[in-house]
Amino acid sequence: MSFEENDDRALREASEWMSRITGGSLSWRDRKALKQWLDADTAHVKAINAVEAEWRKSGRLAAAQAARKPRRDLMALLFEFRGTTRLRVAAAAAISVALAVIVFLHPFRETEIIETAVGETRLVTLPDGSRIRLNTDSRVAVTTDLSDRFATLEKGEAEFTVSHRFWSPFHVDTGTVRIRVTGTHFLVRTEEGRTETYLVNGGIELRDPVSRASLAKLEPGSRAIVGAGGKVDIEKSDGIRETAWINGNLMFDRTPLGDALTEFQRYAPVTVSVKPAELRALKVSGVYHSNDLFGFLETLASLNPVRIIKTSHDKVLVEGLPAPDGHIP
Template sequence: MSETRLTEAQYDAITEAAAQWCMRLHEPDCTDREREAFTVWLNADPLHAFEYQAMQDIWEVSEHLPKPEPVTPQVIARTQRSRQPAWRKLAIAAAITLLAVPVAAYSGWELGWVPNAYERVQAHSHLQTVTLPDGSEVELNLGTELTYANYKDQRRVTLSKGEAFFKVSHDVTHPFVVQAAEGRVRVTGTQFNVWMYQDQVKVTLLEGSVLVTSNKKLSGDGLRLEPGMQARYKAGDYAPQISQTYANSPDLAWRNGKLVLDNLTLAEALPLINRYLSTPLELADSATGALRVGGVFNTTEINSLVTSLPKVLPVYLTLSQDGKPVLNALPRG
């Protein structure tokens, strides 16, 4: 069977469609019907998915470009009628230009706007270990996604979801920054773990030192962790909470494919469990959340943990109105 070859115009049309979908899906007024139409378009051809992922990568890079200076009132009046904010369109255009044209890309690198290396890494059903372009090693837990970008003034990792253990290549003049939720972790060379679920983040330090902030918009470098310390934060926290860890802490058991629940309340355990579930568990009330659970479980078999909870705890499962499983404490007799 002969291979169908696209004309340049056909290929350009797919690229333009991918760019338009990327911009539209990032707008807050994007409708469910539009998202359904996008899914149909995305699944129509493997090339659609390839081009859309490329646009997603450009979008992430463009978020780090500086916001342009305010334009004249006349231009503002025109751009306000556009659904896409003017600065975002300019940023994407700048990113495409700077990434596509060698001379412009060099200028973008010198200004610290554009990376000279960019990589997306994902781990789905298996643990994965990768070596980043700077020589740093990263172990990824199940269901983890991150991107790496090397800028002139820093190495930047964005943890989109999941958990990762970092062995950072030492470079005092080129800091390594991990962005997770609304905070960041800044290092020059060390070993540490970052766990994230929704807007909750936990940073565990094994070696060296790191600076942790719960809100990257705040001034200052954040709080310093030394080996054996842990920082926790969630969206809206002014500063992370600092605590000590111990030698055999269960926080790194995932590197051996294990989830350790060390006599935790269900309220504490659920974020750890839900990290591995496509449909998260919910708690019926605070009384259910106060029940305690313990044990060691395989991270690839967390679904079986959910079904076994009623066998080891005084709870039963129901479904919420939107179809999510809910844990309910049995009434006390």
């Protein structure tokens, strides 16, 4: 079979799958067959993405999705029973068992835990081709099945490069916000009820993790900070600071010393104290290697009236010295 014939066949099969996907008629057996078809040849993935792009451009995809009948909620079926209480209880039990089998025993659902130690970064490629790069002291749980891809960033920071699969959205949950995407490149950092997201390219939607209500949609070059209660602050950024850690660096631009030290301590098990406390407000700038805390401290001491005292193998004191005018910074 020639390359042209193989491509034509892949496109025909992709069109057939597209019709079934948008029609909402895929059973679990069909989803298994779809996964096997996609995994069999990279040409199949390219073909279905090409068909999806053509359908989207022509408006056929939107029309098919609009005509698709919404799936019925299984639990809503309980209210259709008009028999005895015993019958309703039996039906509820049967549906609960069925749901348990689907959720917990479904053979195509897989969960992988990915984590890093302090000072470590790690790059993992998922079966669908998506990549997750974890920063220091981070942990993410990734669950995939035949219809969905879901990651829970439990702590730390990660870079996500998600392969485009319109039929299988990718979600990232931090507890503060849920991020929905079909294929894009973005970074997420979560800490103490606060999530920071930077979009490199593509598009993502931020949603409330409980109600799923839309909070905001980001454009490339945007940084969003989501706090408690779903408050969202969005600003433009060139991404240099947000992506510096990927190359092992930290970037500061008139950053308070206290914040800079907090960043460095994410990468090294060292406690840094500052005396007097007002010194933590001192502004620092520059690009430093994330694992070179002492190099940063040496530079700090060379530019400011401070001295560095190593009190133990894992404790350091930054102490302000009187300036010529007698002022301690």
